[in-house]
Amino acid sequence: MATILQYLVYGLQLGSVYALLALGYTMVYGIVGMINTAHGDFLMIGALGTFFIAKLFENFHVDGTYPMLIVGLIILIAMVITGGIAVGVEAIAYRPLRNKPRMIALITAVGVSMFLENFPRALPFIGPNPRPFPTLFINRTFRVLGASITSTQVIMIVLAALTMVALDRFVAKTKIGGQMRAVSMDKDAANLMGINVNKVISITFFIGGALAAVSGICYASAYPQVEVYMGSWLGNMSFVAAVLGGIGDIRGAMLGGFILGIAQIFATAINSTFGYAVGFIILIIILLVKPAGIMGKLTIEKV
């Protein structure tokens, strides 16, 4: 019982990383209709950025950690920077290809991902070596029903959940959220209705990048190491999570992320290689049963 609870907490922790990243995938897919393979690298930029921003705030360092307010500030700056980079990537690399076949955008995204990984690697002050991630959250261990839960885990899961609820409300209630939904339904019609499509897409990329930064901070707090290639396989897994939930659907991405995280932790307990493959096996089974994912709606092709 205690072991199961322990695994469940680990699963939720990993799931929240996947879910936050999958949100970015799914939003970009829903609105632009492209698979942004470079999205995982936004996570890396977020984590790496946090590392350097935390260095800037070194003066506020109190007994191994930072005051709450400073931590909030660090996270906010990292989110803004990563979001800004995401917007820049979209404007430079993806916007000119918007009306081209989707595979072209995918290949460009592969190129962008390669650039985002290797550019910091080539920079002398970053380099290829992994770095220890600073402790942002107070680390205390609680004992609940025999399982040990750290405060970092609690903060991560709560932070992820809050972000997701906020995003869901944002898309459902605000004016920009409405515009996003309109663009995802029909880009041309939305344009005719006076919606600035470019602006909406930029905002989508900004939010996606900011969420990726949060998930990067979460991931790096749990496994305190940052390096330039950390984003690529996390990106792949959260893409799987997004498809699992039904790509293009925000709640589906959250659900997919948590399912994948929990399944992966439980499977890893059996065998580490199996843990890696289990996500893909679940994905194939679900797609064979429900081809549009758990929450996705199947569109009927009209002739």
Place this chain on the structure above:
Amino acid sequence: MKKCLLLLKKFGPLLGSILFYALIMFLRREKILNGYYMQVLMFAGVNVMMTVSLNLVNGFTGQFCIGHAGFMSLGAYGSAVITTLLFKGTEFAAAAPIAVFLLGLLCGGIAAALVGVLIGVPSLKLKGDYLAIVTLAFGEIVRALLRLIQPIGGARGMIGIPNYANFGWIMFFVVLTLWLVRNLIYSPFGRAFIAIRDNEIAADAMGINTTRYKILSFCIAAFIAGVAGGLYAHVLSFIQPDSFSFTKSSDFLVYLYAGGSGSLTGSVIGAVLLTILPEMLRFLADWRLVLYALILVCVMLYRSEGLCGGKEVPFLRIKRESLYQEPLFGRRRASSEHEEGGQA
């Protein structure tokens, strides 16, 4: 005279490839090309085969396969099991290494093709990106399974694979692949593939069994990829599951789309150029892959149809009229066959 020209046209490419092979061999003997260059050239050949087979699925049939390295790994392991685990050190292998090598390649190809059918089946239900993600998942599952099977080395990989494949074999298989795929594309089968790519619903309405042709396309491409994987294993004489990851698959996608999908010339040029380019950029050290990525993004931005998008060099293209011409050898085909070709 006219017959002479036609003969030249028919056998010119073959002659050209033999001359190219002789040139490379000459340069090798004169020590202008060292072993490292030869290996790069051999990998370029393997990549050409992979890209051409991917082109068959993505470029000509319009399906999305983004896990092509999975087929390659199946072929590599399938052939390595035959040549290394079954026959290594046996008298038969010593007496007829070529037979063992070819048997290995064939088995690798068949293993990949069988799995290709398995992957082709879900493509009936799934379209576009969902199919793409299933092929990605397939590639990763194959990799995970290979890591789990201990007799073939598990995660450590297989070592001591005899290096049967030399430049001549690679060249032979590349030419064979190009010849077969070209003929396939201009056959009724190929027309059906292209029809499915251009409009699946219309192709279905025209009476093309889209299901059958999609599976066939996957199956043939998987076979070629399997053979290419077998060659790869016998060039490097070491394989491990992690060298066939998603990164490898995306390499082939990059070769295909940078070269121009739907064009065999593009596949050859894309694969050869982009295999050699990173090696040529080695003097840049850490900045090598940054520049490579920039070049790739610029190619896609300014020439998004690929380097030779939709264009073919003459010998990789069969003109429509030539299907109706008097054949060089043998008898003229019955006219009903022409109509079939036209319809498909």
